Amino acid sequence: MRVDAVTLFPEMIDRPLSESIVGRARTEGFLELGFVNPRDFTEDRHRTVDDKPYGGGTGMVMMAEPVYRALKKVRKKNSFVILLTPKGRRFDQAAALELAEKKHLVFICGHYEGIDERVTPLADMELSIGDYVLTGGEPAAVVVIDAVARLIPGVLKKDDATVNETFTGGLLEAPHYTRPGVWRGKAVPPALLSGNHKLIAEWRSGTARELTAKERPDLAGPVPAEKKPGGRSKGFKK
Numbered sequence: 001m002r003v004d005a006v007t008l009f010p011e012m013i014d015r016p017l018s019e020s021i022v023g024r025a026r027t028e029g030f031l032e033l034g035f036v037n038p039r040d041f042t043e044d045r046h047r048t049v050d051d052k053p054y055g056g057g058t059g060m061v062m063m064a065e066p067v068y069r070a071l072k073k074v075r076k077k078n079s080f081v082i083l084l085t086p087k088g089r090r091f092d093q094a095a096a097l098e099l100a101e102k103k104h105l106v107f108i109c110g111h112y113e114g115i116d117e118r119v120t121p122l123a124d125m126e127l128s129i130g131d132y133v134l135t136g137g138e139p140a141a142v143v144v145i146d147a148v149a150r151l152i153p154g155v156l157k158k159d160d161a162t163v164n165e166t167f168t169g170g171l172l173e174a175p176h177y178t179r180p181g182v183w184r185g186k187a188v189p190p191a192l193l194s195g196n197h198k199l200i201a202e203w204r205s206g207t208a209r210e211l212t213a214k215e216r217p218d219l220a221g222p223v224p225a226e227k228k229p230g231g232r233s234k235g236f237k238k
């Protein structure tokens with residue numbers, strides 16, 4: 001997959017995505033990441049990319065033309081352009097799965113008070129990573145690119161690692177444990193030590209359902225009657 005970011009601060013994306021699994025995905029060629037800076041598409045001596053807002057108010061607004069030109073530089077026929085904004089669709093695992101299907105993603109990162117509104121129609125999607133306001137779109141791009149990159153086949157060494165995890169199938173994942181079997185007096189649940197795959201699978205799915213009902217009842221799918229522990233299934237959606 002190819003990803004480009006239209007950003008005034010490429011290092012804010014490049015650095016965090018140079019480490020660990022995504023960094024390796026880049027060096028192994030699963031993910032190609034490029035940057036284009038609107039400042040390189042200005043014509044004045046000061047390379048100005050922002051100006052005061054019409055109508056007054058605090059802060060500066062990124063001008064449309066440098067962003068437009070930068071986008072034009074990287075946009076191809078098969079590109080899917082995402083404008084990062086707190087006003088956009090809320091990013092979640094379903095959106096990550098949708099974006100992982102695309103051949104080429106282009107992220108437009110705003111800064112300051114945001115970008116001139118006339119740029120918005122150039123995007124295929126407006127995307128927010130949550131109901132809070134960041135200083136710029138760059139940290140949002142890092143979050144989205146990370147979540148999408150790990151869904152690219154081959155990036156995780158075991159492709160099934162993304163099948164049973166949190167949010168896939170509408171449930172939080174059951175907890176994990178590793179050695180030692182007893183740590184500071186706390187034992188690993190016996191089912192996980194049983195070596196019985198059926199029992200382990202049942203423990204994981206039951207625990208995932210209970211955990212989801214407790215922590216995120218808005219997520220959970222229906223629970224079969226025999227699995228409902230007294231009173232705890234209250235929050236499940238029908």
Ligand code: SAM
Binds near residue numbers: 086113128130131136
């Ligand atoms: N004035 C804008 C408003 O109130 O909606 C906020 C602008 S914010 C300070 C600057 C830039 O950060 C935005 O243009 C956007 O690219 C990015 N940004 C801020 N919060 C975000 C979020 N929750 N999700 C995605 N991008 C965000």
